[in-house]
Amino acid sequence: MLFSSRELVQWLGFATFEMFLHLGALLVFSVLVVVKVDLPEQDLSWWGVFGPLFAADGLSTYFTTIVSIRLYQEGEKRLAVLRLIWIITVLSLKFVFEMLLCRKLVQQSSELWYGLIISPLFILLQFLMIRACRVN
Template identity: 75%
Template sequence: MLFSLRELVQWLGFATFEIFLHGLALLAFSVLLVLKVDGEASALSWWVVFVPFFAADGLSTYFTAIVSVRLFQDGEKRLAVL
């Protein structure tokens, strides 16, 4: 592997869970895209093909909001804003 997990977390600023979440979204998107382009599932709209990315972004935003609220409640206001 080119980068270790620690390096990816540090450079991207994502948590390990978020990297896993976006990786799964990319996998699901890739499968849906291949099915759509090959004509196997031509009834799928492009919105359905991109739903994994939308869902991953929503879950990532929810996860970040929860972490920020918990940091703010613990008195670490500076970290919660970052």
């Protein structure tokens, strides 16, 4: 069962533009992972591979800030604050996951264990589950 874009906007809280931004970054990230793994002679660091994901997070934060400021100026203060808090929470949990994973890949002997790395995703899934129940 596929979801419509309207349902995804309601559940995730992202605008359609932001979703396409993150999907594009995920596509570029996937290509860079393949290049990094299959062509080891390339001088590509893991930080460079994760670069599109970090850039998408930054652009999404910028876009959300602009939208929240405009909503606040138009008198939708409650909606602006709730949207800003939700998106910043989602993006910060996603960013922490990406940062920890990249650090683990760079330092193979790192003391980070995978349960710690994936814990921001578990928290994010809990929040999304609560939001999905609240929306419907």
